[in-house]
Amino acid sequence: MMAKAKFDQIKGFVFDLDGVITDTSVYHSIAWHQLADKLGVTWTKTLEDGLKGISRMDSLEMILKAGNKENDYTQEEKVALATEKNDNYVNEIMKMTPANILPGIKPFLDELRSNGYLISLASASKNGPTVLDKLALTDYFPEIVDPATLSKGKPDPEIYVKGAELLNLKPEECIGVEDAAAGVQAINAANETSIGIGDPTILSEADINFKETAEMTLDAIKQAL
Structure with a gap:
């Protein structure tokens, strides 16, 4: 070329x-893992790899689907969950040096x-x-x-x-x-x-x-x- x-x-x-x-991908994973635990969804390597490079809302849908919970939350609740994940993430990056x-x-x-x-x-x-x-x-x-x-x-x-x-x-x-x-x-x-x-x-x-x-x-x- x-x-x-x-x-x-x-x-x-x-x-x-x-x-x-x-x-920072490791911090995204930690933050999603924290949310999955809270939602009672089993965290797996496959799930972790699947979340790489996709948007926050798409990632949330993937986690909910993995736990057969995609219909358990309203759109508003989903937005709140995605925001909570971002707060978890920001807490993690605060530990960076x-x-x-x-x-x-x-x-x-x-x-x-x-x-x-x-x-x-x-x-x-x-x-x-x-x-x-x-x-x-x-x-x-x-x-x-x-x-x-x-x-x-x-x-x-x-x-x-x-x-x-x-x-x-x-x-x-x-x-x-x-x-x-x-x-x-x-x-x-x-x-x-x-x-x-x-x-x-x-x-x-x-x-x-x-x-x-x-x-x-x-x-x-x-x-x-």
Whole structure:
């Protein structure tokens, strides 16, 4: 695949949060597990895996279905249960510390900063600023896309277009960093250079692929481009 930009054209980096900077999926699982216990639904590995990457209400439906309870609650009660799950989740992420930063990310952010690159966050999570605060990374992300301003989710490019706009850069001057196929598609559709972190067969559309966060350095990116 042809790289979209030469290395010396790049001026900014737009980061996804989950699976790139830290991994909050474990906290989502804990919060859903707490709710399942409360509802008397047996928690299984299959259920846990099934909830990955789907919306809050869809996740709740899946849990209720697993316990044959999908008709036991009104829509209003379901919304209240989903809100309770989010409260559980927020309580869990409050326990995060800089030790929860994924390997190599802090040195990479330091490297970007000392080389004058601009950095923004493009996460669909409303809890993004809280998570950055707990990881002590707030200073690295002066610009954060507010998910409330978005009309479409990934793979739509909107969030990555905004991530570049916040830095006053053209999309082709930015590299987007993602761990999900839909996110990589969003970066590509925004006309930014895409880095996919994870399984290269799943992230085959990425311009550059790193199996793990620790492999990502400016030098490695330069060589890939």
